[in-house]
Structures are given as C-alpha cells and as structure tokens.
Amino acid sequence: MKLYLKYNINVSFKRILQDKFNKMGVEYDLASLNEVDIKKEISPEDFKQLNMELNEYGIEIVENQKNALVQKIKDTIMEMIYIEEKLPTEKISSYLGEKLNHSYSYIANLFSAETYTTIENFIIFQKIEYAKQLMIAEGLTLTEVAYRLNYSSTAHLSAQFKKTTGLTASVFQRIIAKRHESLEKVEEMI
Amino acid sequence: MKNAPIHILLADDDADDRMIFRDAFEELKMKTYVQTVNDGVELMNYLNTDDAKLPHVLFLDLNMPLKNGLQCLEEIRKSKKLRELSVAIYSTSSSEANIEETFIKGANIYIKKPTEFATLKKVLSEVMAINWQYQTSGLNKETFMLSI
Numbered sequence: 001m002k003l004y005l006k007y008n009i010n011v012s013f014k015r016i017l018q019d020k021f022n023k024m025g026v027e028y029d030l031a032s033l034n035e036v037d038i039k040k041e042i043s044p045e046d047f048k049q050l051n052m053e054l055n056e057y058g059i060e061i062v063e064n065q066k067n068a069l070v071q072k073i074k075d076t077i078m079e080m081i082y083i084e085e086k087l088p089t090e091k092i093s094s095y096l097g098e099k100l101n102h103s104y105s106y107i108a109n110l111f112s113a114e115t116y117t118t119i120e121n122f123i124i125f126q127k128i129e130y131a132k133q134l135m136i137a138e139g140l141t142l143t144e145v146a147y148r149l150n151y152s153s154t155a156h157l158s159a160q161f162k163k164t165t166g167l168t169a170s171v172f173q174r175i176i177a178k179r180h181e182s183l184e185k186v187e188e189m190i
Numbered sequence: 191m192k193n194a195p196i197h198i199l200l201a202d203d204d205a206d207d208r209m210i211f212r213d214a215f216e217e218l219k220m221k222t223y224v225q226t227v228n229d230g231v232e233l234m235n236y237l238n239t240d241d242a243k244l245p246h247v248l249f250l251d252l253n254m255p256l257k258n259g260l261q262c263l264e265e266i267r268k269s270k271k272l273r274e275l276s277v278a279i280y281s282t283s284s285s286e287a288n289i290e291e292t293f294i295k296g297a298n299i300y301i302k303k304p305t306e307f308a309t310l311k312k313v314l315s316e317v318m319a320i321n322w323q324y325q326t327s328g329l330n331k332e333t334f335m336l337s338i
Contacts, residue, residue: 074327115326116220116319125323132333166300166337167293175293175335182294 020053070114072100073107074122081126081149092123128164131157135169136176142169195221196318199245201233201262202226202280203254207303211249211280214311220318230257234265237272244275247321249301252281252292260295267296274331276321289337298324298334313338 013033021028024046027039042050051061076099080092093104096119100107111119127149134140134148146157161169198215202208208226215222225245227233233250234257236242248266252259259279266272278299279292289300299317304310316338324334 116315116322121319122323125320126327129329129333133330136333165335167335171290172335175290176333178294179296 016054016057016059020050023053024050026050066110066114069100069102069107070111073111073119076100077119077123077126081123081130092119124160124164128161131161131169132172135173195223196247196322197243197245198222198224198247198249199233199236200224200226200249200251200280201228201230201254201259202249202251203229204251207251210307210310211314214307214314217311218315218318220315222318229254230259230262233257233262237266238269244272246325247276247278247299247318249278249280250297252279252283252288260292263292263295263297276324276331276334278317278321293335293337298331298336300337302338 010033014030017028017030017036021036024042026042026046029037029039031037047061047064051065054061073096076096080095093108096107097104108119111117111122115122117125131145131149134145135142140148142158142161143154145151146154149157151157151160158169161167161172165172167175200208200211202211208228212224212226215224227236233248237244250259250262259281263277263279266275266277276298277296278301279297280301280303281288282303284302292300299321301313301317304313317336320336323329324331
C-alpha cells in the first residue's frame, strides 16, 4: 500500500516552532515565516539548545548568530580602545582573529556585510570618538591624546581627526566651547 | 541589524534638488524610506504633530523661504521631543564661518551640496554610514560632527 501525502508547509512550520518554543518556555510572536520576535532575552545556553532542536528539522537561527558575532567584534574593538587603552602590539587582524576564534577574513567580510562600514573604518571612527571625549571631558591636549591612543605622532592623529570628521581638532573644540557658552546664556536668561 | 529601512526626511524648497536627492538614495544599496517636505514651515508642522514618525536623519536646506534651515535647527534643538534628532545641513554654501555657526547651533552634519551626481551618492552613503554608527553604538550625540 502506498500513501500519498500533501503538505501544508505553513502549518508544519508553525507547529514545529510552537512545540520547540513552548518546550523551552520561550514566549514568542511569529513576525513572518522566517522571523520570530522573542519577548524576553534568552540565555546563551537556552539559545544553543533551541538552535540544536530546530536544526533537527533543518531550521537554523541565522540572523541572531551573525548579529551576536558582529556585536562581539564591536565589543572587542571597543575594549581594545577604551579599556586596555592601547592597541595590541601584534597586528589587529591577528588579534581579532585570535580573540574571536574565526579567521580575520571571515570576521571582516561579515562585519562589512552586516554594518555599513569596514572594521578598519570602525576602529578609526571609534578612536576619534574617544579622542573627542578625552579632549572635552578630561581636557587633554591633542599631543596627550595621541600618546594615550598610541598614535605614532600628534600630526597623525590630527590628520586622522580631520579626515574622519571634516573638521580640525581645534575647530571642533571651539564649537563645543561656544555651544556651552550659548547654553549658559540661555540658562542665565531663565 | 540593517534590515529595517532607514527613514530619511529632506526639507528643501528646490524641486530639482529634491528629485536628485531621491534618485541618489534609490541608487544606493541601502534600504531607505525618503520623505520630503518643501519648506521649513511644512517641516516643523510635520515634526510637531503628535504622531509624527521621526526620521533617523533630517536633511535640512539652509536657504528656504518662510522659515530657513537655521531657524528650524534652533527650534529642533530647543524642543524636548526633537532634541535628539540627527540633523544634516544640506547647503550650497561652503563658507567656513557658515559651517561653524551651524555646528554651534547644534547641527551634526554639514554637507556641501555636490554638483556631480556620483559625488552626491558617495557623500550620502558616507553620511549614512556614520549616522548609523551613532545610532547603533550608543555614542555621545553631543560630539557627533561631520563636515563633508
């Protein structure tokens, strides 16, 4: 005897998700067939378990994994700039590759595909942001900032600042100072 | 991550400039929703309606009749609701003094309107990339300044 089957993929798919998410006690909304909104954050362990269970049905959680790795790349770079306060002595590419346990080319390609920028530009951008903070909040001079952020020279930092923001560091500082002045004036009026 | 369309609002009284601006974004590989208004009054009326969807970036022409870009910028920075908007000045003027003044008044970006279409595309894509960084990395908006 042969049985002939007809599938409603839609229903099957929804049913699988329902079973798996309920089993894990995860509240969810089906945004579309390949997009699920999760009400609460789930722990990395639960996430792994869920992904494993879904894999049995040929379903893979894609976006979140990528997002998670992109976030990790960002975090690692920020840590490198802000916390350790000096860039590693080895090449950044090998440093990131080692820390994140992927080849650098994979990391770099993923990063460019998922964000609007490249890793190199992201690093420069973040360093310049930090330079701004150091100048404004801590009142460091450009030379002090260059030293702190491991630039080879003040001129190098100054050129990168101009290239990244379109403004020279001194014009930037003047604008911030004048903004504060006009704020104070408004406050005096009140 | 970059899947939701980016909402862009342009206030410019020049119909040709509005069209070129839209064309440029259409050719960029970026999911965007471009909305335009024709002058500063229309802009502020829109932004001040209760249920107005606020854009991710506002492009503001400086020379507009009725209410110019600088006046709009000042109103925006004084408004509790609008204060955090990313504002890009989009102007034909490239005088350094002008540029500095708009930054002091709270602009985040100053774009000298390029005459070449290819340059415009390049500039807009750079602007969007940087704005995206500020949006997603929780950076201090106060120091967000880009002159391009």
